[in-house]
Amino acid sequence: MHKRARFILAAFSLLSSTAAELQLPSKDSGSSQGTHGRLHLPMTRKLIPKRLTLSANTGVAGLGDFFDVTYSVLITIGGTSLPVVLDTGSADLWVLSNICQGTCASANTNTNTNTALYAPSTFHDTGVDATLVYGDSKTGTYARGVIGYDAVSLAGLTLQDQYFAAINDTNTSVVQTRCSGILGLGFPFDSVIWTDMFLSQRQVSRRRSFHPMRRNYANRWFDKSILGIPSSRYTDRSMPQQKRQTMTTSAIISSFGVSGPFIARLVSLGGLALPMFVIALQRDTIEIGGNEGMLSIGGLPPGVQNESLTWVPVRKYTLQQEGLTQDDSPEVPVDPPAQAYPIAWEIPVDDVFLDGMKLPRSQLSSSNISLSALIDTGNSLIRGPPDVISYIQDMLGGPRFACSLPHTLAFQIGGRMFPVDPRDLINQVRSGNTQVCGANLAQTDVPVLGGGGYLYSWSLGDPFLKGVLAAFYYGSFTGPSQDPPRIGFLSTVPSDAGIRLEEAVSAASAEQYDLPG
Known part of the structure; x- marks a missing residue:
């Protein structure tokens, strides 16, 4: 493996910032104990x-x-x-x-x-x-x-x-x-x-x-x-x-x-x-x-505007889903009634596409469970329903395929397409002197309706996150219906990512380097 490791020092400053500057809702003033700045x-x-x-x-x-x-x-x-x-x-x-x-x-x-x-x-x-x-x-x-x-x-x-x-x-x-x-x-x-x-x-x-x-x-x-x-x-x-x-x-x-x-x-x-x-x-x-x-x-980091991101809500779990709702104690007013709270950074997904073709929904979980994904920086792969992952691998020609053939897996979120960079979708598998790659995909457990657990079907890890800027907004802990949690995405995948993958494979072959495994 050819890998360069560089040490770049970057200065940061605690910059004062207001909600108006970022065009995001201000935090609940009732919970404030002093406002610090923004850290980058x-x-x-x-x-x-x-x-x-x-x-x-x-x-x-x-x-x-x-x-x-x-x-x-x-x-x-x-x-x-x-x-x-x-x-x-x-x-x-x-x-x-x-x-x-x-x-x-x-x-x-x-x-x-x-x-x-x-x-x-x-x-x-x-x-x-x-x-x-x-x-x-x-x-x-x-x-x-x-x-x-x-x-x-x-x-x-x-x-x-x-x-x-x-x-x-x-x-x-x-x-x-x-x-x-x-x-x-x-x-x-x-x-x-x-x-x-x-x-x-x-x-x-x-x-x-x-x-x-x-x-x-x-x-x-x-x-x-x-x-x-x-x-x-x-x-x-x-x-x-x-x-x-x-x-x-x-x-x-x-x-x-x-x-x-x-x-x-x-x-x-x-x-x-x-x-x-x-x-x-x-x-x-x-x-x-x-x-x-x-x-x-x-x-938000310097130079990034709120309106450039696609914002989607975080799933909130109700009492029936074993989540937390506003209590019914007479000492605590319920406004609004039956207010639900978030558990994880889980968002709705419209559909999933491979090379522009919409993939079928999983048949392993109830159709009454809406399609959603966990956004997980601690996951080095993209994990999904076993039947859908198997379908994708069949579409790719099997678990092993030529590294130079770019494929695009994309998730439609908030009505907008967010592709996985073809360079992040693959990893090289040693096979003699031939450059053979596999997909950075893995099967995971499917959600169970009434099972009292997570309802997401996909876990979008680092291969997805290397192609986006993701903003995680907690919202208000005391009033999630008034200031709801959400995630904003900004795609950073270049339009010629497939060509860049082909060039990278060609350069690695010419210099007798392996692609990252």
Whole structure:
């Protein structure tokens, strides 16, 4: 593999910004505890991020790119600098502790990566364990550890007493990608750590069957009856009525500012100019360029206008879908009634196309489930229904095909086509001296109507995200119907992407280089 790794330092500044300038709704003024500025971090093409000194208002920082399959950001926990994977598909922050044993410890030794580990000298152990599950029923990756809190900083944005998990056992691949953990950017309601702490702080007996080791991640239940929220799954609730009434939706939402995920907690505390972050992933293989990889927090990046993005709503889960709705406690007014809340960065998809032809819908799930997709930076592939993925592979001529034949997989979102760059759709598979490629596609679990879990059919990972700028807008946690969550997309795939793939394959062949595998 021919790969160039470059270290580019990029200065950022905390720029003041208003909602009017960005033409986005202002945050709920009732939740504001002071407004900070907007943070813009250009990506660096560097395998291992390096921390540099930050001042109060300006500084420089680097974000990592490991072979275009893992993208990381540098955080500081209790004085230790740790590169963590940016993951919009989960909602929890965890890092490997220096007491990590088993798989993660041996992987660190075998790969000689010298991965930074968290030394819990300033760690406040809550005594509550956490088991976090990733992937789907075919992957079954996990991380186990202890929940605690410490000061956490991201490029000058600091929160004291931030809850996270110090991991002592995992089979994830973070070590192999030279990272120390995962920074989940999802909604608090999807956070294992928040749920466990919410229950622990209210001295509620934890239902151990809720989180631990659910192998079918795509169909994981959202059994919030353990929070005292009425659940359609259970008619007889063991929790006394008086106890349930004290755990209202308003109490749940207010807890986000105490034990919620890092970015969501900043949003809850009014610490950002706007409740949003923006990600664009660069490509550092095949052809240097594509997006200028970057992370912006609190607003759109410089030069990007709100009206240039295609905005689509984030799915909100109702009570019947095992989600969270506005409680019916008489002490809390319901306005509007039956208000639903988001769980994950899941959006509606109009249709899916291959080389301009609309693909059939999956026959493996109910036609009553609307087509949707999870937007997941922590996923290095595009995952979809098994029957549709098999259909695509047949259309491509099988699981292996010539690298020089460009194909375009496109998702119609909000009435607009968002193609996957042909250079990001493929990966090379060794086959003697012949350049043979496969598609960066994988089968995943299908949603089940009434199953009480995620309803998305597709998980759009890095191959899709390297061809867009994606803006993730949390909206209002207290009033999602008035200021709803949404995602904005701006395609960055050039019109001649197929020609560029052919040129890249030809150049690699002439120089006897492999395409990225």
